[in-house]
Amino acid sequence: MMKTYIKNATIFYLLSRNALKITLQGRMGVIFFLLGKIIRVLFIFAFLALVFNRTRLVKGYNFEQILVFFLTFNIIDTLGQILYRQVYRFRPLVVSGGFDMVLLKPIHPFIRILLGGVDFLDVLLVIPYFFVTFFIFAKMEISSFHMFLYLLLIINSMVMVTGFHISILALGIATTEVDHTIMIYRDLSAMGRFPMNIYKEPVRGFFTYIIPVSLMMNVPAQAILGLATPWFILFSLLISLGLLCLSLLFWDYALKRYQSWGG
Amino acid sequence: MITVNNLTKIYKTHKRNGNFFKDVFFRAYNELEALSQISFEIGNNELVGFIGPNGAGKTTTLKILSGILYPTSGKVSVMDYTPFEKKPSFLKHIAFVMGQRNQLVWDLPSRDSLILQKAIYEIPEDTYKKNVNELTQLLHCADILDKPVKTLSQGQRMKMELVVGLLHRPHIIFFDEPTIGLDIFSQEAIRDFIRQYQSETKATVILTSHYLEDVKKLAKRLIIIDKGSIVYDGSLSNIIEQYSQEKLVVVTLEKVIKKKEIDQIGVRFSYTFPKIIFKIPKARLPEKIKKITQSLPFSDLTVEDEKIEDIVKTFFRKINS
Amino acid sequence: MIALVQVFKITVKEYAAYRLNFVLWRLRMFLNLLVNFFLWTAILDTRTQFGQYTKDSIISYILYANLIATFVLGSRTAEIGYHIQDGSIINLLLKPVSFFKYYFARDIADKLINLSFAVCELLVVVWIFKAPLVAPHTISVFTVFFINGVLISFFVNLMLSFIGFWTPEIWAPRFLFTVLVFFLSGSYFPLNLLPDFLYYFLLATPFPYLFYLPAQALIGHIDPGLVFFQIAFSFFWVFALYKLTVSLWKTGNKQFSFWGR
Numbered sequence: 001m002m003k004t005y006i007k008n009a010t011i012f013y014l015l016s017r018n019a020l021k022i023t024l025q026g027r028m029g030v031i032f033f034l035l036g037k038i039i040r041v042l043f044i045f046a047f048l049a050l051v052f053n054r055t056r057l058v059k060g061y062n063f064e065q066i067l068v069f070f071l072t073f074n075i076i077d078t079l080g081q082i083l084y085r086q087v088y089r090f091r092p093l094v095v096s097g098g099f100d101m102v103l104l105k106p107i108h109p110f111i112r113i114l115l116g117g118v119d120f121l122d123v124l125l126v127i128p129y130f131f132v133t134f135f136i137f138a139k140m141e142i143s144s145f146h147m148f149l150y151l152l153l154i155i156n157s158m159v160m161v162t163g164f165h166i167s168i169l170a171l172g173i174a175t176t177e178v179d180h181t182i183m184i185y186r187d188l189s190a191m192g193r194f195p196m197n198i199y200k201e202p203v204r205g206f207f208t209y210i211i212p213v214s215l216m217m218n219v220p221a222q223a224i225l226g227l228a229t230p231w232f233i234l235f236s237l238l239i240s241l242g243l244l245c246l247s248l249l250f251w252d253y254a255l256k257r258y259q260s261w262g263g
Numbered sequence: 264m265i266t267v268n269n270l271t272k273i274y275k276t277h278k279r280n281g282n283f284f285k286d287v288f289f290r291a292y293n294e295l296e297a298l299s300q301i302s303f304e305i306g307n308n309e310l311v312g313f314i315g316p317n318g319a320g321k322t323t324t325l326k327i328l329s330g331i332l333y334p335t336s337g338k339v340s341v342m343d344y345t346p347f348e349k350k351p352s353f354l355k356h357i358a359f360v361m362g363q364r365n366q367l368v369w370d371l372p373s374r375d376s377l378i379l380q381k382a383i384y385e386i387p388e389d390t391y392k393k394n395v396n397e398l399t400q401l402l403h404c405a406d407i408l409d410k411p412v413k414t415l416s417q418g419q420r421m422k423m424e425l426v427v428g429l430l431h432r433p434h435i436i437f438f439d440e441p442t443i444g445l446d447i448f449s450q451e452a453i454r455d456f457i458r459q460y461q462s463e464t465k466a467t468v469i470l471t472s473h474y475l476e477d478v479k480k481l482a483k484r485l486i487i488i489d490k491g492s493i494v495y496d497g498s499l500s501n502i503i504e505q506y507s508q509e510k511l512v513v514v515t516l517e518k519v520i521k522k523k524e525i526d527q528i529g530v531r532f533s534y535t536f537p538k539i540i541f542k543i544p545k546a547r548l549p550e551k552i553k554k555i556t557q558s559l560p561f562s563d564l565t566v567e568d569e570k571i572e573d574i575v576k577t578f579f580r581k582i583n584s
Numbered sequence: 585m586i587a588l589v590q591v592f593k594i595t596v597k598e599y600a601a602y603r604l605n606f607v608l609w610r611l612r613m614f615l616n617l618l619v620n621f622f623l624w625t626a627i628l629d630t631r632t633q634f635g636q637y638t639k640d641s642i643i644s645y646i647l648y649a650n651l652i653a654t655f656v657l658g659s660r661t662a663e664i665g666y667h668i669q670d671g672s673i674i675n676l677l678l679k680p681v682s683f684f685k686y687y688f689a690r691d692i693a694d695k696l697i698n699l700s701f702a703v704c705e706l707l708v709v710v711w712i713f714k715a716p717l718v719a720p721h722t723i724s725v726f727t728v729f730f731i732n733g734v735l736i737s738f739f740v741n742l743m744l745s746f747i748g749f750w751t752p753e754i755w756a757p758r759f760l761f762t763v764l765v766f767f768l769s770g771s772y773f774p775l776n777l778l779p780d781f782l783y784y785f786l787l788a789t790p791f792p793y794l795f796y797l798p799a800q801a802l803i804g805h806i807d808p809g810l811v812f813f814q815i816a817f818s819f820f821w822v823f824a825l826y827k828l829t830v831s832l833w834k835t836g837n838k839q840f841s842f843w844g845r
Contacts, residue, residue: 029756051627055627058629101366106355180609191618
């Protein structure tokens with residue numbers, strides 16, 4: 001057990017090291033990519049500041065609260081991209097038949113196709129997100145217990161993110177379609193960068209109960225702002241576990257249907 | 264070692280009928296039987312060649328044997344494992360080398376792929392060093408270990424693919440078209456390597472190839488698959504015996520002669536000075552050779568088997584008629 | 585001209601062949617529109633005025649800007665960068681059709697297909713979510729801004745692909761441009777809500793001329809004190825970017841032959 005753990009950690013380290021080496025080969029890409037992402041976040045900040053310059057509350061939320069929602073979304077979204085960047089490269093692997101070689105290795109394929117391409121550029125971004133978030137928490141005088149709860153719920157959200165990514169991989173095996181699915185996942189989850197209350201029904205219900213974007217992106221922020229009941233938090237924990245289990249079942253099903261393209 | 268019993272594999276492909284909504288929501292499927300009820304056994308240390316036309320089911324068989332594909336029905340056992348379960352202890356014993364697949368990291372030197380492979384297969388440091396040395400010596404490619412894969416030629420890349428793929432000293436190796444797309448020198452090098460490697464490690468090898476030359480030079484046993492069924496399973500010499508009706512007699516001439524003079528031998532031939540190649544039915548061989556030696560001014564004469572391609576062609580003509 | 589009509593038809597057919605891809609792409613665009621629409625609806629939940637805008641005019645701005653952006657930004661030119669990379673651009677250069685006209689025809693096809701979907705999406709928002717939409721105003725001024733916006737976008741898009749003559753990392757500058765466009769061109773909010781000095785500074789860049797000013801014209805928010813200056817500047821950018829694109833194309837071509845691909 002321990003041995004397998006060390007082995008997997010070693011392989012994860014080697015894959016990440018390779019990913020870093022490859023990233024550093026394209027210097028212009030590194031600079032533009034970082035610049036683009038930083039600008040995007042700063043612009044949304046500026047936009048929110050612009051709005052709250054003229055109004056004190058939006059749907060009952062003040063500036064700091066909206067920022068907490070927005071930053072929470074960014075932390076979860078970025079963590080997902082850091083860890084699961086390899087999913088974006090899954091289609092070429094399936095279409096070329098390179099996925100065959102992955103299946104032949106005596107390690108779990110997720111190490112290679114899910115975690116095998118850590119995105120170091122996003123690591124540089126997630127650190128300031130955390131920093132700013134906790135700075136706001138400190139200003140709001142939030143207790144350390146709530147901060148701990150917040151971190152736990154971020155992990156819970158990551159379980160959901162994992163479930164979604166595994167499902168995308170499974171769908172990729174069954175249909176060879178990955179690129180659009182992942183982008184639609186990104187766009188859907190981006191609906192959660194603001195609190196769900198801003199949407200009207202039936203949109204809001206759809207994103208809470210059918211595709212649980214709201215549970216994935218909003219719950220940690222709601223909890224720390226005292227806007228979620230313990231029952232609702234428990235509900236979100238159950239949903240994320242259920243989602244993960246379902247995605248694993250889907251994965252097994254897809255592997256049996258895998259037809260090994262490109263050969 | 265390998266037992267296959269009544270193995271069937273059916274592929275489902277999505278049938279498009281051009282209507283967007285129908286295609287997305289009410290999919291129709293075509294079923295294609297890639298393998299139908301095949302059975303065979305392969306013992307320890309055998310080197311078996313799989314041949315057959317495109318789409319006959321060769322690669323599908325290898326992919327089921329290695330656990331990539333899930334069999335529709337039938338029993339497959341490899342070293343007493345069920346391949347699809349993909350137990351690490353099973354996967355550590357096998358290797359699958361595909362001529363047109365790449366498992367090397369494209370942007371980085373092969374050494375990075377080797378280090379990764381070492382971790383994945385949990386190869387101890389000293390064994391790793393020893394194996395890398397041996398493999399790179401056999402393939403004469405130690406000098407390209409530190410070049411980025413994208414800068415290698417196709418032949419060099421295939422060599423590195425072999426070093427990476429066989430680093431863990433597998434007991435069973437599946438080679439799928441290992442020489443495809445390579446120039447003749449690289450083909451020869453890969454072929455020599457496989458032969459040498461197999462005799463040294465006593466591994467069980469299954470090989471598919473379009474180039475029958477590969478099979479002829481490497482395999483003693485031949486399995487021919489056509490339309491998902493095994494149509495021949497036996498020794499290579501046996502099939503040559505049975506289906507080769509002609510021998511090639513290659514004559515090297517001392518001086519230029521007229522075509523007319525060759526015509527009088529009375530068999531088919533092709534002639535470009537100084538070589539004549541006669542195609543002679545086996546039964547008439549002694550008689551014709553005698554005639555050649557008596558009437559043509561030659562410096563050299565050899566008798567060769569018909570090309571394996573032609574023998575297999577004859578074979579397919581016979582089974583299909 | 586007949587050749588260009590053919591190019592147009594082929595581009596439309598390419599879309600028909602990959603219709604699932606296209607429908608999914610439109611779905612993504614629709615989701616982005618929804619977020620923006622709902623955000624503004626929420627901001628204006630309890631008020632009728634925001635800065636110089638009424639609730640109706642700002643929602644109309646968001647919807648019109650989205651529609652115009654779909655047409656102005658729609659482009660097939662991104663593929664040029666990859667054609668330069670793999671050398672297949674040669675095939676195009678050897679055709680007896682002007683390269684620029686060829687791609688303009690392709691772009692128009694792309695724009696029209698996307699626009700037809702975007703119109704339906706807009707109607708969905710108006711019907712289902714009862715979005716207020718003011719009737720179009722000042723069509724003449726709109727038309728001038730609109731045509732210039734299309735040309736500016738075309739030249740910028742071409743230049744972003746010509747970068748491929750010098751570096752393989754073509755995706756990076758385009759990514760940055762896309763990020764900048766979303767904010768500096770006014771997808772999220774009308775730019776004159778910005779502090780004055782920022783707004784005037786932006787007016788000197790090409791960004792507002794893509795779809796911010798056409799959308800402003802449509803909702804009838806033309807600033808009489810600035811409009812002549814704005815029109816003059818939009819012509820200036822069309823001309824300047826045209827010159828720059830042509831010169832980049834020429835130097836790039838020379839660069840290209842050096843590689844001898």
